[in-house]
Amino acid sequence: MAEELERQLLVVIFDVNPVWWGIKSLQGQAQITKYLDCLRVFVNSYLLLHFDNHLAIIASHSTKSVFLYPPMKETGVIEPEETAPTDKVGNDRRYGHFARVDNTVTDKFKELMREGCEESDIRRDSVIAGSMATALCCIHRMQNELPGKLNSRILVIKAADDAASQYMSFMNIIFAAQKERVVIDACILGHNSGLLQQACDMTNGLYLQIPNQDVFLQYLLTAFLTEAELRKHSIVLSQSTRPREVDYRAACFCHRSLVDIGFVCSVCLSIFCQFSPICSTCETAFKPPPMAAKTRKKRKTPA
Ligand SMILES: [Zn+2]
Ligand SMILES: [Zn+2]
Known part of the structure; x- marks a missing residue:
């Protein structure tokens, strides 16, 4: 039992899309307040598992990402967590560390809701990709600051629908997470998310759509409390919750719709559902496909 201690870091991304x-x-x-209560119980349970478990919570709005925990300083720098949580019991008989997390999350959430947003900022999709990028930065920083190995995990609690416009950012984030060995888990409250299915599948994370919203807390505690390494020992998690089929189709950059076969720009690898003489991403000009080939057979190879 003299193994080196592996610290856990969990970054929860909570979708607070106002429209959804x-x-x-x-x-x-x-x-949303009931869900936030469940989330607080879940993170308290996670902190209870080990005294050295680290936590961050990011709220993903339609145009911005905000840290609910740990608190940010005025300068935009994350205030460091206290490395040794106090076991003092507060006035309300709550364990000191839990009370601090609870209060910070509640205060920051209230602040975010009070601030509201401009009318132009009200959108049906949230900046999930942006929040995930923030989470990766936070993980990278903590990996540098904390001694020893850090097992990091991102849990995305997603409500609003996917935005195909985030396809590129999503792919970049998935590859970055793979490289940093960060596991991405997804807990879906609304419609299925093709982008997150791919993210979970490629990082060995768990993708779970909640069938009944009343059992949100139960699902969180059953499926997402254990670290990714331990899941293979769980019969329930290893058999029933793995996505059977992942939709690996890419979204075209022109209409943001999923395509089976398309044209790929040979310079920047942008995907298009139909031939265009100029790539809209990198502005490379292409010769139109030769007439002969057109008449013989419609070509579906890259432009
Ligand atoms: Zn298209
Ligand atoms: Zn291009």
Whole structure:
């Protein structure tokens, strides 16, 4: 048992898209505050597993990402976590470290909701890719600051629909996460997300769509509390929750729709569903396909 201690770092990304939560609230199907309560119970349970478990929570809005925990200084720098959490019991009989996490998350969330957003910022999709990039930066920084090995994991709690415009950023993030050995888990509250399915599959994470929103906390505690390494020992997790089929189709850059076969720019690897003489991404000019080939057979090879 003299193995070197491996620290755990969990970064939770919570989708707070105002349009999605507004519609669900009007329909009486879901309330964001109830979900936030469940999330607080979940992160407290995670911190309870080991005294040296590290945590960050990022709220993903339609135009910005905000740290709910740990708090940010005025300068935009993350305030360091206290390395040795106090076991003091507060006035309300709560364990000191949990109370601090609870209070910080609640205060920051209230602040975010009070601030609201400009009318032009109200969108149906959230900046999930941006939040994931922030999470990777946070992980990278903590890896440099903390001694010893750090097992890092990102859990995305996604509500709003995918935005195909984020396809490129998503792919870059998945490759960066693979390189840093960061596992990406996804807990989906709304429609299935093709982008996150790919992210989870490529980083050995867990993708789970919650069938019934009343059991959110149960799902969090059952599926997402254990670290990725231990999941293979769990019969429930190893058999029932792995995605059976992952949609690996790419989105074309012109219409943002998924394509089976398309034209690929040989310079920047942008994907298009139809031939265009100038690549809209890198502005490289291409010769139109030769007429002969056109009449003989419609070509579907890269431009
Ligand atoms: Zn297209
Ligand atoms: Zn190009």
